[in-house]
Amino acid sequence: xxxxxxxxxxxxxxxxxxxxxxxxxxxxFNRWLVPPAALAIHLCIGxxxxxxxxxxxxxxxxxxxxxxACPDLTLASALFTTTCDWxxxxxxxxxxxxxVLLGSxxxxxxxxxxxxxxxxxxxVSACCWCGGIILAAIGVITHQLWMMWLGAGVIGGIGLxxxxxxxxxxxxxxxPDRRGMATGMAIMGFGxxxxxxAPLANLLMNAFKxxxxxxxxxxxxxxxxxxxxxxxxxAFGYRIPPAGWRPEGWTPPAAKxxxxxxxxxxxxxxxxxKQFWLIWAVLxxxxxxxxxxxxxxxxxxxxxxxxxxxGLPDVGFAQLDARQKASIATxxxxxAGLLSLFNIGGRFFWASLSDKIGRKNxxxxxxxxxxxxxxxxxTFAGMGNxxxxxLSFGIILSMYGGGFATIPAYLADIFGTQFVGAIHGRxxxxxxxxxxxxxxxxxxxxxxxxxxxxxxxxxxxxxxxxILAGMLALGLIANALIxxxxxxxxxxxxxxxxxxxxxxxxxxxxxxxxxxxxGGLDAKAMLAWAVVGIPLLWGVWVTLxxxxxxxx
Numbered sequence: 154x155x156x157x158x159x160x161x162x163x164x165x166x167x168x169x170x171x172x173x174x175x176x177x178x179x180x181x182f183n184r185w186l187v188p189p190a191a192l193a194i195h196l197c198i199g200x201x202x203x204x205x206x207x208x209x210x211x212x213x214x215x216x217x218x219x220x221x222a223c224p225d226l227t228l229a230s231a232l233f234t235t236t237c238d239w240x241x242x243x244x245x246x247x248x249x250x251x252x253v254l255l256g257s258x259x260x261x262x263x264x265x266x267x268x269x270x271x272x273x274x275x276x277v278s279a280c281c282w283c284g285g286i287i288l289a290a291i292g293v294i295t296h297q298l299w300m301m302w303l304g305a306g307v308i309g310g311i312g313l314x315x316x317x318x319x320x321x322x323x324x325x326x327x328x329p330d331r332r333g334m335a336t337g338m339a340i341m342g343f344g345x346x347x348x349x350x351a352p353l354a355n356l357l358m359n360a361f362k363x364x365x366x367x368x369x370x371x372x373x374x375x376x377x378x379x380x381x382x383x384x385x386x387x388a389f390g391y392r393i394p395p396a397g398w399r400p401e402g403w404t405p406p407a408a409k410x411x412x413x414x415x416x417x418x419x420x421x422x423x424x425x426x427k428q429f430w431l432i433w434a435v436l437x438x439x440x441x442x443x444x445x446x447x448x449x450x451x452x453x454x455x456x457x458x459x460x461x462x463x464g465l466p467d468v469g470f471a472q473l474d475a476r477q478k479a480s481i482a483t484x485x486x487x488x489a490g491l492l493s494l495f496n497i498g499g500r501f502f503w504a505s506l507s508d509k510i511g512r513k514n515x516x517x518x519x520x521x522x523x524x525x526x527x528x529x530x531x532t533f534a535g536m537g538n539x540x541x542x543x544l545s546f547g548i549i550l551s552m553y554g555g556g557f558a559t560i561p562a563y564l565a566d567i568f569g570t571q572f573v574g575a576i577h578g579r580x581x582x583x584x585x586x587x588x589x590x591x592x593x594x595x596x597x598x599x600x601x602x603x604x605x606x607x608x609x610x611x612x613x614x615x616x617x618x619x620i621l622a623g624m625l626a627l628g629l630i631a632n633a634l635i636x637x638x639x640x641x642x643x644x645x646x647x648x649x650x651x652x653x654x655x656x657x658x659x660x661x662x663x664x665x666x667x668x669x670x671x672g673g674l675d676a677k678a679m680l681a682w683a684v685v686g687i688p689l690l691w692g693v694w695v696t697l698x699x700x701x702x703x704x705x
Contacts, residue, residue, distance in 0.1 A: 155238030158504045159469050166600065170668030171269075171270075171272050171273040171276055171563075172268060172269075172270065172273070173268070173272075173273070173393065173665075174202070174361040174549035175272070176270060176271075176272050176297060176393055177392070177394075177395055178393065178394055178395065178398075178669050179291040179368065179669075180669060181669070182263055182392055182669045183669075183673070183677065183678050184327045184328070184394075184400075184669060185321070185673060185674055185675075185678040185681075185682075186392070186678055186681050187323060187324060187327050187336045187390070187391065187392060188324065188339060188677075189387075189390070189681040189682050189684065189685045189686075190320070190386075190387040190388075190390030190391050190681070191320030191323075191324060191338070191342070191391075192318075192338065192339055192341075192342040192379060192386030192387070192508045192685040192689075193342075193383045193384065193386055193389065193390070193684070193685050194278065194279075194316045194318075194319060194320070194342075194383075194384050194387040194388065195316070195317070195339055195340065195341075195342030195343040195346065196274055196342040196343075196349060196383070196685060196688065196689065197279075197282065197315065197316075197346060197350075197383050197384050198278070198312065198316040198343065198382040198384075199342055199343040199344060199345060199346015199347055199348055199349075199350070200346045200349075200350030200351075200354075200376070200380075201248075201251045201252075201309075201340075201346070201347075201464040202343075202344070202346060202347035202493075203311055203346065203347030203348075203351035203354070203409075204247060204248060204251070204305070205348045206351045206354050207244070207245045207246065207354065207369055207372075208245065209359060209673065210241055210286035210367040210369050211244055211293065211369055211462060212238055212240060212241050212244065212368070213238060213367055214238060214239070214293060214296065214367055214369065214653070215236070215237070215238045215296065216238055216364065217366075217367060217585075219235070220238040220549060221237060221238040222237070222238065223236070223237035223238075223453050224616075226240065228243060228246075228601070228701055230479070230481075231243040231298055231681055232273075232297075232298045232299040232302070232614075233297065233298070233299060234296070234298075234425040235239075235295075239423055241358060243274075243298060243299075244307070244443060246302065247301060247302060247305050247306040249306075249588065249589070250302060250305075250306030250307060250310050251305075251310050251313060252310075252313075252584060252585055252588035253310065253313055253585045253588065253589070254306065254309075254310025254313065254314060254445075254585075255308055255310055255313040255314040255317060255581065255584065255585065256312075256314065256581040256582045256583070256585025256586070256588075257314065257582065257583045257585060258310065258313070258315060259314035259315070259318045259577070259578035259579070259581040259582075260314075260578050260581060260582050261578075262274075262314070262315060262577040262578070263318060263574060263575035263576070263577065263578025263579055264420050264422075264572075264575045265317065266318060266319060266574055266578065267322065267420070267571075267572055267574050267575045268672060270323070270391075270393060271319045271320060271322075271323045271388070271391040271393065272388050274314065274315045274316075274387065274388075275315075275319045275384065275385075275387060275388025275389075275391060276320075276385065276388045277312075277315055278313075278315040278316035278319060278384065278388075279312070279316070279380070279381055279385050279388060281308050281309065281312030282309050282312030282313065282316060282380065282384065283305075283312075283313045283377040283378075283380050283381040283646070284308060284312075284377075284385065284508060285304045285305050285306075285308035285309030285311075285312060286304065286305055286373050286374075286376065286377040286380070286703065287304070287309070287373070287374060287377050288300060288301075288303065288305070289301045289304035289305035289309070289373055290304075290307060290369075290370040290371075290373035290377070291304070291370075292304055293369050293373065294370050295400055295644045303593050305312045306611060314578070314581070316384070316579070317340075317343060318574050318577055318581070319388075319391075319574075319579045320339045320356060320391070321336060321339075321561045321573065321577050322561075322570060322572075322573045322574030322575075322577070323392075323393055323574075324338075324339055325370050325390060325562065325565045325570050325573055326334055326393065326394050326398075326460065326570055327394055329399060329400070329570075330400055330403050330507050331505075332508065332561075332562040332565055332566075333504040333505055333506070333507035333512070333515075333558070333559060333562045333627075334501075334504060334505040334508055336504060336558055336559075336561040336562055337500050337501045337502075337503070337504025337505055337555075337559070337625065338501060338504060339560040340500050340504070340554075340557050340561075341497055341500040341501045341554075341558065342685070342689070343500075343557070344493070344496045344497040344500050344554050344557075345493075345497045345692060345693075346488075346694060347493060347691055348493055348494075348497070348695070348696050349688050349692035349704055350376070352695045353376065354372055354376065354640050354693065355374065357371070357375055357523070358372050361694075361697075373536045384626075386684075389497030390681070390682070392582065394669065395669075399667060401669075402500075404406045411637050412511060412513055412566055412637060413566045414566065414567065414568070414569055414637065414638065414643070415569070416569050416640075416643035416644070417568070417569030417570065417571035417572065417644050417649055418567075418568040418569055418571075418572065418576075418642050418643055419571075419572060419644055419648075420572040420575045420576060420637065422475045422642055423568055423576045423579070424574065424579060426638060427634075428567050428635055428636070428638055429576070429579075429580070431631045431632075431634050431635045432560070432563060432564065432567070432580065432635065433582070433583045434562075434583075434627070434628065434631040435516055435581055435628050435631050435632050435635070436451040436556060436560050436580060436583040436584065437583035437584075437586050437587045438515070438587075438589075438624050438625065438627055438631065439519055439520070439523075439552070439553065439556040439625070439630035440553065440556065440557075440583065440584055440587035440588075440591065441551070441586075441587040441590050441591035441594070442523065442527070442553075442555025442589070442591065442621040442622055442624045442625055442628075443549065443550060443556070444587055444588060444591040444596075444642050445591040445592055445594065445595035445617075446492075446546060446549060446550065446553070446621075447489075447492065447550070447553075447623060453614055454481075454484070454543075455470065455478070455484075455540070456470045456609035456610060456613055456614075457534045457610065457611050457613070457614060458534075458537070458539055458542075459472075459473060459481070459609070459610070460472070460473060460477070460481075462480075462481045462484050462539075462541070463477060463480050463481060463484075465477075465538065468611060469609070470608075470609040470610065471608060471609060479497035481600075486518070488543065490696045490699055490700055491543065491547060491696075491700045492546060492550045492562045493548060493550075493696065494547075494693065494696055494697070494700075495547040495548070495551040495554070496551065496553060496554040497524075497554060498551060499550065499551025499552060499554040499555040499558075500554040500555055500557060500558035501552070501556075501695045502551065503515055503518075503519075503551065503552065503553065503555025503556075503559055504555060504557065504559050504562065505557035507559045507562060507689055508562075510540060510620060512562055512563035512566055513563075513632060513635060514601075515555070516556070516557050516559070516563070516632045517629070517632060517633075517705045518552070519552040519555065519556055519625075519628075520626070520628050520629035520632060521629065521668040522548065522552065523549055523552055523622070523623045523625045523631070524625045524626055526545040526546075526548060526549055526664060527543065527549070527619070527621045527622035527625065528618070528619065528673065530542065530545055530613060530614075530618045531612075531615040531618050531619075534546060534611035534614070535611050541603040560577070560580065561573060561577050563572025563579055565639070567635070567638060568638070569643070571644070571649060571652060594620065595617055595621075596642060598616055598617045598620060599613065599614070599617060602614075602617075617696070639686075647670065666705065
């Protein structure tokens with residue numbers, strides 16, 4: 154692909170293989186090759202959601218069949234011990250580091266990404282994510298938790314941030330006619346990564362398990378190699394459109410929404426506007442409520458429905474024996490898998506719908522519908538209606554995923570496309586904040602209820618549901634306050650032209666469509682989609698099989 158699209162007239166002399174100028178698309182390029190390149194990266198880094206599959210095996214990495222527990226173990230001593238098995242809580246900090254570093258790195262290096270281009274960012278992301286997993290494997294071998302934190306959590310988290318935002322501005326520029334759909338296709342992959350990675354990790358750990366090893370470090374290495382190949386393929390599949398490009402036959406609608414600008418705000422000014430912070434609040438509140446549900450989905454279903462999950466409707470959670478609790482824990486795992494499907498489907502559905510009804514109206518749907526469903530959840534639980542309860546939380550999780558997929562297009566509508574990737578990177582600090590606030594709020598409410606004498610059951614989570622509804626009500630207000638920017642924040646045409654001059658010089662010649670994007674889903678594009686689509690379909694099939702077995 155690269156050789157066919159690189160000039161041979163010397164125009165790119167001195168331009169590096171990873172440089173932005175190298176990946177400007179040539180006539181004949183098909184824009185439908187870009188979304189699968191983005192998916193190749195997002196499906197790999199999306200395994201961050203599924204890393205909990207390693208916690209229980211790692212908690213027995215020394216004892217193999219049972220944990221080698223040390224009663225006096227603290228978090229500080231767990232980082233350096235070589236004689237005690239780690240606790241799940243010690244390992245869980247890697248999950249926190251993932252999303253804190255994702256938001257932080259996206260904010261810090263978002264501006265660099267816009268200058269360097271998506272290919273270079275994708276390559277760095279692959280090196281950080283896969284290199285971090287390799288370092289974590291060494292940490293398992295040497296039994297050094299600090300090395301796992303540094304490798305998977307910190308270095309891997311930086312890879313997550315760069316990989317997550319690498320395709321955003323590129324896809325928005327390739328699909329100005331369908332911004333929401335384009336970003337939804339890519340960000341859908343981040344939600345689906347765990348559906349592929351978690352069952353793959355289980356298969357590999359079972360294959361590598363021996364009498365002296367739980368098989369985790371070997372699994373880390375194999376998955377890092379697989380992910381590196383896919384991510385590098387995605388990074389080298391990225392192309393950016395020439396300056397002034399637009400799809401053939403497409404012109405911006407004459408009657409445009411006042412919420413969609415054709416101008417551009419500079420990165421250095423975006424965070425100075427109240428619109429940025431209102432959208433920040435919108436994302437943070439939507440994610441805080443949703444991520445709280447993800448964190449408590451399994452215990453919530455078990456404690457609310459208890460014996461009714463196994464045909465014993467009159468038996469409460471406290472009355473179940475160990476075998477029965479194990480049975481309902483398996484059912485709850487199926488519930489978590491079903492929620493992941495709604496999470497993935499919502500990313501594409503809601504983002505595509507936002508192209509029709511607008512981004513602000515889409516977020517109105519999230520907040521209004523979410524408030525109603527959270528408020529009704531205690532009623533469904535009290536009725537013992539599992540179907541309505543599960544459906545309501547499935548819709549809530551679809552809006553959680555849809556919020557992530559819709560926000561890049563929302564930013565492009567308000568701030569323009571020139572710096573949307575970098576602005577999106579800074580906005581992801583809202584995700585980092587929500588990743589701490591949501592679970593902490595939910596867990597403390599539950600603990601306070603238990604301390605007050607509330608037994609496991611529907612009433613244990615009633616207060617939680619109303620608090621989450623209140624958070625969405627605040628998000629609804631923030632969304633209502635978002636207005637178009639005043640002209641003083643936009644760059645002049647000369648400033649925009651100066652920023653685009655470098656790539657424009659490489660593409661001197663005709664303007665318009667350049668014969669780009671006219672191929673549709675041709676054979677080459679279908680092959681690219683198959684490379685990412687087949688693993689995704691396998692993950693969906695595995696999840697549905699488990700779900701039907703548990704709920705059928």
